Amino acid sequence: MAAIDIEGLVRDYPGGLRALDGVSLTVAEGEIFGLLGVNGAGKSTLIKVITTLLRPTAGRVRVLGRDPRREAVAVKRRLGVVPQENNLDNELTVRRNLEFHCRYAGLPRRDFAPRVERWLETLELAAKADARIMQLSGGTRRKVMLAKAFLTAPRLLVLDEPTSGLDPAVRTRVWRAITEFRAGGGTVFLSSHDLDEVERLCDRTAVLHDGRLQEVARPAGVRTDRVVEAAFRRAVGEG
Numbered sequence: 001m002a003a004i005d006i007e008g009l010v011r012d013y014p015g016g017l018r019a020l021d022g023v024s025l026t027v028a029e030g031e032i033f034g035l036l037g038v039n040g041a042g043k044s045t046l047i048k049v050i051t052t053l054l055r056p057t058a059g060r061v062r063v064l065g066r067d068p069r070r071e072a073v074a075v076k077r078r079l080g081v082v083p084q085e086n087n088l089d090n091e092l093t094v095r096r097n098l099e100f101h102c103r104y105a106g107l108p109r110r111d112f113a114p115r116v117e118r119w120l121e122t123l124e125l126a127a128k129a130d131a132r133i134m135q136l137s138g139g140t141r142r143k144v145m146l147a148k149a150f151l152t153a154p155r156l157l158v159l160d161e162p163t164s165g166l167d168p169a170v171r172t173r174v175w176r177a178i179t180e181f182r183a184g185g186g187t188v189f190l191s192s193h194d195l196d197e198v199e200r201l202c203d204r205t206a207v208l209h210d211g212r213l214q215e216v217a218r219p220a221g222v223r224t225d226r227v228v229e230a231a232f233r234r235a236v237g238e239g
């Protein structure tokens with residue numbers, strides 16, 4: 001079974017804008033798949049469909065073998081997600097946000113503390129554990145969102161520009177966490193504006209342009225194919 005299986009996906013916004021225009025792609029279990037594209041290309045729209053937040057206008061979508069529209073709760077419980085918008089409770093502390101997520105995912109209570117402590121440490125959040133989300137800087141909030149995504153050891157991580165706004169040291173930690181997650185059998189779907197990031201992390205990367213999937217390639221091979229390289233460079237605003 002593929003982790004993500006999408007065929008002929010169309011998504012229109014009210015007013016007639018076609019944000020996704022016939023997207024088909026398959027992400028195998030155990031793969032790290034990257035999505036590049038300029039601002040407005042449709043990356044977040046695609047991620048919102050995969051993570052159950054938006055309904056497709058047309059097409060077929062399966063996430064971990066389930067329909068995200070009809071089985072939204074089951075899909076959400078099995079995913080780790082870093083969306084572009086804040087998905088934390090601003091009134092609660094970092095630790096409480098993470099504990100609540102363990103409960104939502106249905107983990108046994110005895111697992112909450114060790115998991116929360118592990119991810120507070122991995123992302124250097126221990127000193128902020130008792131701060132409320134509203135007191136945190138933007139980058140620190142992003143780190144909490146990443147901790148929340150990894151926390152429950154999901155089978156699939158869906159990350160919308162996971163390292164945007166992070167300092168270089170934290171970015172390296174996140175890259176390591178993603179690589180280790182995959183080494184443990186997990187699947188990752190991520191969007192990025194950073195060619196360096198997808199070259200380091202991804203097995204395959206697609207370029208999205210005006211809602212259409214243009215090139216799917218192995219980032220390591222990008223520089224050996226001029227057409228693919230040109231599409232990738234345009235997707236990060238370099239072409």
Ligand SMILES: Nc1ncnc2c1ncn2[C@@H]1O[C@H](COP(=O)(O)OP(=O)(O)OP(=O)(O)O)[C@@H](O)[C@H]1O
Pocket residue numbers: 013014017019037038039040041042043044045046
């Ligand atoms: N709620 C909405 N209503 C109407 N149009 C929308 C809405 N959300 C997004 N769009 C439009 O859909 C298109 C795709 O937007 P989307 O956010 O998916 O792009 P993106 O590739 O994630 O961009 P970025 O890199 O800036 O995050 C854009 O033209 C955008 O203006």
